[in-house]
Amino acid sequence: MTETPNPVAFTPERLAKVKEVIARYPEGRQKSALLPVLHIAQEQWGWVSSEVMDHVAEILSIEPVEVYEVATFYTMYHLDPVGKHVIEYCRTGPCCLMGGEEIYDYLKQKLGIQAGQTTADGLFTIKEVECLAACGWGPVFQIREKFYMNLTRERVDEIIEELSK
Amino acid sequence: MARKILTEHINVPGIETFEVYRKQGGYAAVEKAIKTMSSEEVVEEAKKSGIRGRGGAGFPMGMKWGFLAKPEGIPRYLVCNADESEPGTFKDHHLMKSIPHLLIEGMIVSSYALGANKSFIYVRGELMYVIRILEKAIEEAKANGFLGKNILGSGYDLELVVQPGGGAYICGEETALLESLEGKRGNPRNKPPFPAVKGLYQSPTVVNNVESIANMPWVINNGGDAYAAIGIGRSTGTKLISASGHIQKPGVYEIELGLSVDEFLNSDEYCGGIRKGHYLKALVAGGSSVPILPAHLITKTAAGEDRLMSYESLSDGGFATGTMLGSGGFIVFDETACIVRNTWNFSRFYHHESCGQCSPCREGTGWMEKVLHRIEHGHGSMHDIDLLVDVAKKIEGNTICPLGDAAAWPIASAIRHFREEFEWHINSPKEATQPGAVFMGAVLA
Numbered sequence: 001m002t003e004t005p006n007p008v009a010f011t012p013e014r015l016a017k018v019k020e021v022i023a024r025y026p027e028g029r030q031k032s033a034l035l036p037v038l039h040i041a042q043e044q045w046g047w048v049s050s051e052v053m054d055h056v057a058e059i060l061s062i063e064p065v066e067v068y069e070v071a072t073f074y075t076m077y078h079l080d081p082v083g084k085h086v087i088e089y090c091r092t093g094p095c096c097l098m099g100g101e102e103i104y105d106y107l108k109q110k111l112g113i114q115a116g117q118t119t120a121d122g123l124f125t126i127k128e129v130e131c132l133a134a135c136g137w138g139p140v141f142q143i144r145e146k147f148y149m150n151l152t153r154e155r156v157d158e159i160i161e162e163l164s165k
Numbered sequence: 166m167a168r169k170i171l172t173e174h175i176n177v178p179g180i181e182t183f184e185v186y187r188k189q190g191g192y193a194a195v196e197k198a199i200k201t202m203s204s205e206e207v208v209e210e211a212k213k214s215g216i217r218g219r220g221g222a223g224f225p226m227g228m229k230w231g232f233l234a235k236p237e238g239i240p241r242y243l244v245c246n247a248d249e250s251e252p253g254t255f256k257d258h259h260l261m262k263s264i265p266h267l268l269i270e271g272m273i274v275s276s277y278a279l280g281a282n283k284s285f286i287y288v289r290g291e292l293m294y295v296i297r298i299l300e301k302a303i304e305e306a307k308a309n310g311f312l313g314k315n316i317l318g319s320g321y322d323l324e325l326v327v328q329p330g331g332g333a334y335i336c337g338e339e340t341a342l343l344e345s346l347e348g349k350r351g352n353p354r355n356k357p358p359f360p361a362v363k364g365l366y367q368s369p370t371v372v373n374n375v376e377s378i379a380n381m382p383w384v385i386n387n388g389g390d391a392y393a394a395i396g397i398g399r400s401t402g403t404k405l406i407s408a409s410g411h412i413q414k415p416g417v418y419e420i421e422l423g424l425s426v427d428e429f430l431n432s433d434e435y436c437g438g439i440r441k442g443h444y445l446k447a448l449v450a451g452g453s454s455v456p457i458l459p460a461h462l463i464t465k466t467a468a469g470e471d472r473l474m475s476y477e478s479l480s481d482g483g484f485a486t487g488t489m490l491g492s493g494g495f496i497v498f499d500e501t502a503c504i505v506r507n508t509w510n511f512s513r514f515y516h517h518e519s520c521g522q523c524s525p526c527r528e529g530t531g532w533m534e535k536v537l538h539r540i541e542h543g544h545g546s547m548h549d550i551d552l553l554v555d556v557a558k559k560i561e562g563n564t565i566c567p568l569g570d571a572a573a574w575p576i577a578s579a580i581r582h583f584r585e586e587f588e589w590h591i592n593s594p595k596e597a598t599q600p601g602a603v604f605m606g607a608v609l610a
Contacts (some may be wrong), residue, residue, distance in 0.1 A: 024326045026240070026283070029366055034348035035331045039290065051493050066348075073350040073520075074331025076290045088291070092252045093453060093510045094409040130250040130334065130514050131453075132291055134406060135494070136415035145293040 008055040014040055019060060030060050034070055038077055047078035074127065083118040083125035085163050088142050091110035091128045103151050104141045110160060123164060167434075168395060170383045170403045171376070172419040181298065183305035186266040194382035195273045195311055197517070199319045202385075207278035211381065213389025215401035220246055220337065220374030221492040222567075223476050227389075232361040233279055234369040242370040243276045243284040245378055246342055250289055250334040252453035252514055253494025256405035257375035259417040261288070261295045265302035269325065271378035273311060274385055276323050279371055283324045286375075287342050290332045299327045326440050334518035338566045339372040341520065353566035354523045368556060372591050373379050376405055397423030400475035404490070406435075410497035413437030426472045426479075427464045429495070436497070443499035447583070450479050451491020453511050454571030456578030457504070484578065503603045504586050508579040509537035515572035526569040529560040533576055540587060543594030554580055 007114040018037050025032040037060065041052050048056075048071055071077045073096060078086070088118055089104055108114060111124050118125040134140045137149035179185035186192070193394040198207050212227030213365045233241060245268070249257040261268055288296050303325050306312045314322045328346055330336050336345045340354035343365050348514070364370020380402060391528050393401045400422040406429065409415045414437040420429060430445075431438045439445050447462045466472050467482030479490045498507070516530040536553055539545050557573035564570075580587060586604040597604070 024324075029347070031348035032328075032346060035290070035345065038328055039293075039329055040234065040332070060348075062348075068347065070331070074290070074333055076332035091510075092514055093507055094253050094494075096507075096510055097410045097496070097498065097502060098415075129249055129291065129332070130517050131287070133249045133255040133258040135253050135410075135496070136253050136417065137255075138409065142291065145297065147294065154531055 008051050010040070010044060014044055022060070031062050031066070033060060034062070034067065035074070038067075038071060042077060046084075047081050081118075082127075084123050085143050086125045086127055088127050088129045088132070089115075090132040090134070090138065090140050092131040092135075094131075095138035095140060098135075098138035100119070100139035103153065103156060106153050107141075107156055110156065124160075167419070167421050167424070168403065169261060170392075170395075171264075171267065171379055171405060172417075175260075180264050181262075181266070181302070182590050183266060183302070183309055186264070190386075191266055191382075192270055192306075192309075192311055193269055194385035195277075196317060198274045198277055198385050199245075199317055200270050201319055204278050204280055206402045207274060207385065211275075211278065214380070214392035215383045215389075215399065216377060216384070216392065217400070217476065218374055219376035219380075219404065219492070221251065221454070223490065226373060226377050229361070229373070230279060230371060232359070233371055234362045235280065235564070236281045236369070239278055240283065240366075240368050241281045242246070242361035242365045242368055243281040244339075244342065244346065244365060244370055244372045245272060245284070245286040245375060246337060246339065246372050247288040247292075247375045248330055248334075248337040248342060248557070249375070249492075250337055250518075251492050251494055252511065253407060253449060253496040254452045254492040255407045255409075256294060256417050258295065259407075260375060260379055260405065260460055262298055265298050266281075266306065267379045267382065268375055269302050269306050269312075271381040272314050272325055273316070273323060274381045275308075275371075275378050276325075277321060277374065281324050281371075283326065285326050285328050285346060285365070285437055287328045287330055287336070287346055287493065289336070290330045293329065296327055296329050301381075303327065333520070334514075335568060338568065341566065342372060344369065350520070352520050353568075359597060395421055397473065397475050398477060400477060400490075404474070404493055406474065406493040406495050408436050408495045408497070410495075411443060411499035411502065412441045412497045413440060420474055422473075422475045423478075424474045425464070426474055429474055430463075430497070436495075439497065439499050443501065445497065446500045446502055447490055447498040447504060449488075449494065449496040449498075450474075451489045451573075452494030453514065454567075454574060455489040455491045456484050456487075456574050457582065458486075458488050458578075459582045462582075465544075484574070484581075488578075500605070501601075503521050503541075503602055504583040505537070505541050505590050505597075505604075508576055509541045510532070510594055511575045512537050512572065515568065519568060519572070523564040523566075523569065525560045526572065529556050529569070530572045531554055532573070537576070540590050541598075543590065543598040545587075545591040545594075547588070547591055549591070550580060550584065553577075 053067040139151040174189045217223040336351040341351040345351040360370040456536040512534040516534040560569040561573040
C-alpha cells in the first residue's frame with residue numbers, strides 16, 4: 001500500500017499533465033479540472049488521502065472542502081489505501097443474468113476477501129461497481145484501464161495468476 | 166440486410182485510426198459542412214432528419230438545437246453525453262471504442278452548426294480505456310487539420326476536450342453532467358433555466374448523446390430528408406440496440422426503427438432467439454429504467470398490432486400494457502430468471518446511484534430496496550407489496566430529475582405484471598429462497 005508522502009508533490013511528468021489539463025478550460029474555470037486531476041492523483045498514489053486533496057485544492061486555487069465534497073461523491077476515488085490491483089466487479093442485473101453472481105462468489109472465495117477488502121499480501125482489492133456498460137459481454141470486471149469480459153471460473157484463475165506474478 | 170448508418174464500417178480493420186476511417190469516406194461531412202454550408206443550414210438538416218435524442222428521452226435533436234440562445238459575445242458550448250451507465254445499455258461504449266472518429270466527426274459538424282469553439286465529450290470515468298482511444302483520435306484529427314485553429318482554412322476554430330467523469334449514473338442527466346463538468350458533485354439543477362439558455366459556465370449549451378451526434382455525418386452527407394425516409398413515422402432513422410440476457414447472441418445491433426420486436430428477438434441477423442431449450446418470460450426493451458413487460462405483451466400492442474421497435478409502438482397502451490424505447494437497452498429474461506431478485510437488483514442500483522438531493526428519491530430508493538430485500542430473502546409480508554407500490558408512486562414525478570421515475574417504474578411494473586411472483590416469495594419463503602428458485606406458476610398456467 002502506498003503511503004502519502006509529506007509534503008505531497010506530483011512527479012514532474014504528472015505535474016506537467018495536471019497543468020495541461022487545467023489549461024483546457026476557460027480562464028477562471030480551472031475547477032473543471034478537479035475530476036481529471038483527482039484521477040491523476042489516484043494514478044500516482046493509488047488513493048486520495050486528505051493531504052492529497054489539500055494539495056489538489058492548492059493547485060486549483062479552490063477551497064479544500066470543494067475537493068472533499070467531490071471526492072466523496074464519486075465512487076471511483078479511493079478514500080482509503082487499496083491493493084495493487086483494484087478489481088471493480090459489476091454486480092448489476094444484466095451481468096447477473098449472464099452468471100455474474102456465481103463468478104463473483106468464486107472470485108471472492110478465491111481471494112478470500114469480501115467487497116471493500118484487500119488481500120493480506122496487498123495485491124488485490126475487490127470493489128463492487130454498478131453497471132460497467134458491457135452487459136452483453138458479461139460477467140465483467142475491470143482493473144484500472146483494462147476490461148475483462150465474458151468471465152468464467154477458468155478465466156478468473158488465469159487473470160489472478162497472471163497478476164500475481 | 167438492413168441499412169447501416171453508424172455501423173457500416175465498424176468492422177473494417179484499423180477503423181479506429183484516422184487513416185482507415187478517412188479511406189472509408191470519413192470526415193467528408195466536415196468538409197461538406199464547413200466548406201459549402203452555413204451553420205444554419207446544418208441545423209436545418211438536423212431538423213429535417215427528425216432524429217430524436219438517443220440517450221433515452223427521445224427529444225427531437227434539431228428542435229433542441231433550435232432552442233440554443235445566441236447572444237453576441239458569449240461563448241456557446243456543445244457537450245457530448247458519454248456517461249452511459251443505464252443497466253442493459255452499452256451501445257455508446259461499443260461505438261466509441263470501435264469507431265471513435267465517427268463521434269469526433271459528428272462533434273465537429275455539430276459544434277460548427279451551433280457556433281461552439283470549445284466542445285466537451287464527458288465520458289464516464291469507468292471507461293478510462295475508451296477515454297484514451299478518444300484522446301488519440303482527437304490528436305489524429307488535429308494533426309490532419311480537422312480540429313484546432315482555422316479548420317480546413319475556413320476560419321472556424323474548434324477545440325475538443327475529453328472529460329473523464331468520476332463514475333456516477335446521475336451524471337448522465339444533462340444538468341448533473343454540467344455540474345460535474347464544472348468540477349462539482351453531480352447534483353441535477355432545477356429547470357428552467359434550461360441549458361440552452363444557461364448551461365455550462367452559465368453559457369448557452371447543448372447536451373447530446375453519443376449516438377445522436379454520431380448520426381450527424383451521415384445526415385450531412387446524405388441530407389436530413391434521406392434520414393427521415395428511414396424508420397417509421399416520428400421514429401426516424403436507425404437505432405443502436407444493446408441486447409443482453411438470455412439470448413443466443415448478445416451484442417450491439419443497428420436496426421431501422423420500425424423493425425418488429427419479434428424479428429429483432431428471433432431472427433438470426435439479430436438476437437437469434439432465446440437460449441436453446443428455454444422460453445421467453447419477460448423483457449425490458451429500453452434499459453433498466455423502463456417498465457418490464459411479460460412475454461404476452463411483448464410482440465403485440467394494446468391495439469393488437471405487431472409491436473415494433475419504435476418510440477410510439479413500444480409505448481402503445483401506456484404503462485398498463487406498454488413500455489418505452491428509452492436508450493435501447495434490450496434485456497431478455499427466460500423462465501429461469503427470478504423477477505423479484507432482478508427487481509431487487511435494479512433497486513439496489515438506483516439506491517446506490519441516487520445523488521441524494523431530493524428527499525423522495527434519497528429516502529424512497531433506499532426504502533424500496535430494503536423492502537425488496539426482505540421479500541427476496543423470505544421475510545416479506547403481503548403489506549409490503551402495497552407499500553412498494555405506494556412508495557414508488559410517491560417518488561414518481563416528485564424529484565428534480567427523472568432518476569426518481571427511473572427508480573420507481575421498474576418496481577411498479579414488475580408488481581403490475583408479476584404480482585403472483587412477489588406473493589409466492591411472501592407465502593412460500595422456504596421454497597422461494599432456495600438457490601436458483603424461480604416462480605413457475607403464472608408462466609405455466
